[in-house]
Amino acid sequence: MMLKLKIKLLTALLLGVTIVNAQTGSYKFKRNITGVNAVWHKMILPNDLYKKANAGFDDFRIFGINGKDTVEVPYLLKQRADQVSTHDITFKQLNQSSGKDGYYYTFQAPGNNTINQINLAFKQENFDWKVKLEGSNDNQTWFSILKDYRILSIKNNVTDYQFTKLSFQDAKYQYFRIAIKSPTQPDLLEAKISKTDTIKGTYQDVKYQSFNLKNDVSSKETVIDVVLSGPVPLSFLKLNAQSDFDFYRPFKIEYATDSFKTDKGIQYNYANLYVGTISSLEKPEFNFTNTIASRLKITIQNNDNKPLRLSGLELKGNIYEIIARFDQPKSEYALYYGNEKATAPLYEIEKFESKIPIDLTSVNIGEEQKNSAYSIKTEKPLFENKAWLWVLMALIIVLLGWFSFKMLRN
Template identity: 70%
Template structure:
């Protein structure tokens, strides 16, 4: 009787244990979450965690345990990159005039809005001109905005490069006048005035472990391979490039997707992050999609020019945050990951993001632990099963004996 009573008492506990582990036993790793004291919190993903998660973070889950209940916490995955908004401001061209080798174009903004960029498109494909930009509210008294601003276009078999965007601080005038100093008359096809606003994101500087620079005389390329300390998000790269003369050269930035061990060592497969031009007219800064990687490769095509003087670089990335809703403040929460079969979760809070508070406190994420409830077993190949192999050999021997007996009998 006492044994039966004990079994009856243990059955609910066993069922509770199995039910609790059912949701978490397919994840290899977990990290304890502490500091949950309100419904909404922000969670910064640790740097050493990215190399263990799936692509696009499909396997991230937050589970809470409270007695016999297992709670799945809904979250939004956020990255704090620059948010750029671009508004085109209507305008009309009033007139065009020439004084000597200076060509003037006057525009009127049709709405009383500030602008900070004017994009110019010319019929000419090769030019190097100096531009002056002025603003006025009465088309008589003019105030300087830009002076001796250089615009450039080069198109040949090796290069197709244009730098024809005028960038300046926010200006609010009714009239704008562009003066181009050129030895031939520019053919202005289109002009676009815009107001660009940038909400600065949060970037973390990424430390690199190795920096290997090679100037290949055969391919006429400069190749830099950079090894990072961990697989970590990167979205910004700045090169310290110098030269005694102006330059404009094709540049390609790639990231390692995977690696293969060979007799010559480890060989990496790369995919393109950015393709463009590095120029003395623009800051050597490059922005691209936030990508998790542990190795970068930068290739500069020098053509027949002397290689640039490169003295290091700066790498930054946008860290990822989870905005999570904790419905039970008494539960013990942990972050789980390391599941190759799970799909991205679909939570309702994505539809109501506007109702989430903006000022969220951070919770602490502990060190990585192996999930003790992880029970996914890897099935061994059939040929590694000894019983199956012996059975197969027995069948083969019987068949050989049968056919041998028939041959001898005949």
């Protein structure tokens, strides 16, 4: 009787292990999750995790093990980027006039509206003008909002650059007046007045290991190679650029997607992160889609101009955060990853995100471990198997012998 009971317990234990391995065995790595004491929690992904995870994090799974029971934990992966919303303000143009200080355009909005941005569009393609912006509540007394604000447009065979956006602190008036100092009358095609609100995301500073700058005279370019400490999220770059004169230079930011060996050493393939213009009129700050990167290449097109003085850069990235629902807080939980064939999971909580509590406590993601349950074996190609090679050779010899015998008999 006792022997039968032991056999049953052993069978149940082996069956439980088999079920657990079946669910977790296709993932190479795991990290224990500690501190689970409620249903909903959040956790921040550590930087050293990005080296082994799949692009897009499709292989992320959270499993909870309680004895022989294994449950998959539904989660949402969020990146805390800036949330920018723009609301256009309805307005009408009252008049257009000129005076000794330039050309005036007056606009009226229904009610007192708060605005912080005006986008202008002109028929002219090449200009360099100074702008003054004022606000009034009675169309009589005017208050200064912007003074000697520069707008610029340059279009030729080399450059197509415009800076015609007026940005300022929140201003609440019923009337707005734009004065443009120009030797000829501007042909204003459109003016979009709007209010832009930004909810700041959560950023972390990104350190770089090396910053190598090269001014290539033959290609008339400045190329900067930046090596980071490892793969990390990246979404913001500020380039410290100075010059004795105003400048506007086409430039692009690229990140390395992979590498390959050549006679000249290791070379890299790159993909674009950002393409635009670095200018003395705008802050040299650039935002782009949060991307996992370990190496950057920044290329500035100087044309026939003197290279800019570049004294380093600042990098930031939005953190990735997991929001998960732990239905069995007493289970032992771990984050599994490292499955190249995995596809992104589909969880219902994505459709009910509004019902997730706002204030969530954080749990910890531990150090990386090799998953002992990982059971995928790499099969060798058929022709690397010596047995198959001997069989193939014997078959060829038999066929050659048969054809030779047939020819001799004929």
